[in-house]
Amino acid sequence: MEEMQGMRGASGEAFRLPSLAEMRLAIGFGLFHGWLIAMLTYFGVPSFGFGSALPAGLFLIGGAGGALLGAFVSQRHIRLMFFGRDVLLVLSSCGLFVAVAVPGVAASAACCVVGGVLCGLLHCSYGLATLAFSKASYVRIISLATVVASAVALLSLLAGVGSFPIAAQAAVVLALQLLSNLLLKDSLEGRFGGFGAGASPPVGAASSSVPTGAGCSGSVGAKDGSTGRFLRLMLAVFLFGIVSRGCDAFSLSSYTGVLFSSLALFSSHIVAAVLMVVFVGMKTRSRDLSLFYRFALPCAGAGFVLLALPLASVPASSFFAVFLVGVGYESINLTAWVLTSYAAKVSAAPARYFGLYAAVTYLSMLAGKALSYSLAPVAGTAAAFVGLVCVVVLVVIAFVVLPEDQVRLFEGSLRLSDDERAEGEAFAERCRLFAAAYGLTERETEVMGLLAKGRTLRVIADRLTISKGTAGTHISNIYRKTDVHKQQDLIDLFEAFSR
Structure with missing residues (x-):
């Protein structure tokens, strides 16, 4: 879409309407939140009794557990989390049918827990999907997603979904669940399966x-x-x-x-x-x-x-x-x-x-x-x-x-900004090459990077949360390995090495 000239967002980028990719992700994220609201509000309550807090409680406990699982998955195993999410999607969908076909507390409870774990993993997955866009897109995505989720909730409320038979409630929940997952998988293709147009690398930090x-x-x-x-x-x-x-x-x-x-x-x-x-x-x-x-x-x-x-x-x-x-x-x-x-x-x-x-x-x-x-x-x-x-x-x-x-x-x-991040990554790469050439340890590389930026002993100790004595020892080792005698000599050597 064409940019709206004259308006600039917090990052300095000209304000524009959401792109199609942003809208797709935001709508999926909004439907996901609509599904969350439906699970907390409607499904399972008839089995436990009107006004019961148990279905929502089980769902939220499962959601917290799923989110923590996603939080501690290492970056190299991120696809494993996506696989687990897909397995849970199948289990949750089947659980909805079981809960309808065999009504009872046990089936509804199991459905709420599995759905909650799936919800937690989806929350992480949608967050990761947003990283394929620039920071200026985050406000557009989350704002549109909130509008979609609230609109779905309002329509459900005005339509009286809570008074529908449990089979109809399950159909609403299943539709929201499948649609949100479908749109999420489409968005993640651009992030983890080859970046789409305009997408940025998955992680802004150094490799x-x-x-x-x-x-x-x-x-x-x-x-x-x-x-x-x-x-x-x-x-x-x-x-x-x-x-x-x-x-x-x-x-x-x-x-x-x-x-x-x-x-x-x-x-x-x-x-x-x-x-x-x-x-x-x-x-x-x-x-x-x-x-x-x-x-x-x-x-x-x-x-x-x-x-x-x-x-x-x-x-x-x-x-x-x-x-x-x-x-x-x-x-x-x-x-x-x-x-x-x-x-x-x-x-x-x-x-x-x-x-x-x-x-x-x-x-x-x-x-x-x-x-x-x-x-x-x-x-x-x-x-x-x-x-x-x-x-x-x-x-x-x-x-x-x-x-x-x-x-x-x-x-x-x-x-x-993108320029600042690119500059930081280029500096990190120069540090890595310099450290490899002179045999510096990982901690010495960190200290050397700060020395190359002109930081003092006190600043280095504070930034790395180490004592001044330890920082001084690292500095002495760096000077010895690089055969220099003061900080300015190290800066000159690093700049000459980087040319």
Whole structure:
């Protein structure tokens, strides 16, 4: 599609509408989320009894397990994960037929667990598929996917799928499951089976033959604090997910009404996706994600305050409260997904980031649902207390767990342009060749890369998280092996070697 001139996204690339490849992936990702919502909302409930939390709980436990499996699959065995996902797809599809043909708790429980594990692996797979595109595409893909998922959920809600016979519910679930997998496999062909037009290499970091330390790698990792910020981001998602899903207690108790709450929630997700495009996709400022994050917390806080007020019992007020909480929660999720994609793009183990993000999401939903069922009996009388506790949790997230400046620093450390990444990879290759020529160890190669960039002893020790004495020993060994006496001589030697 033609680019829309005059608008530039956060990465500096001119804003444009999604390409066909991006739309295909986004629609598949959206159908995947629609399937997730259907499994959590409809299928299995008739077997366990209306209002039962067990089907959703089993599905989320399976999802967290599948995501963790995907997170710890090494890059060389990534195709094994795809094979396991295909096997689970067959088992899950067959399980749906068994659950319909032989209704009962056992069949539905097995179907929920297998479907959950498949869901976790799919979450990782869709994340990996996005890496075939440039970073500027991530906002377009996740925003469109959110709109598709919410539209599917709204249509299912308005069509009354939850009241359909279990066979009809299974047909809806199966259709969403197969369509999302079909579109995913099509997208992954361009990533792991030969890149399609416009696709970038699968991993933004240096190849496995290049040392991946802070000195010689184009990747970003623990050495610049990115890992710590990613863990803080995951903690924020976990806490926010618990309090947001905990507010489902108000709909379970008919305080707001299931229909009103669901309409407000799914509508809020669409609004959050549109706002993300406005905040991030069409702006020229470098702090777009942090600004979007700054907007999310007060928005959710306003919703929690509304729930705490006496007016919350008024349908219009409760609808607006759930809507605001939903916009805030989905904004946090969208921010976390984009940052996770950035981190995976420059990592030698991208599946780990997507797997951990998915696992945290499922576990937060599980804990939040458990909390909502616990609060449901007292939701009508304890609304003020619950709302205020949620506001306190938001304050802790905003000022302690993940302040806005941490989001800005995290984004800044990951937002490498294509030229910067190519330059980093070329430097890493020169480091590898130089190290091979002079017999440097892997750690000495890392130190040498930092020395070649003019870094001091203190900076090297901090960057590699080693003592100054250890860093000094490595520097002495490098000087001895390269037959130089000071840092400038090493820099001159490295530059001459690289010509």
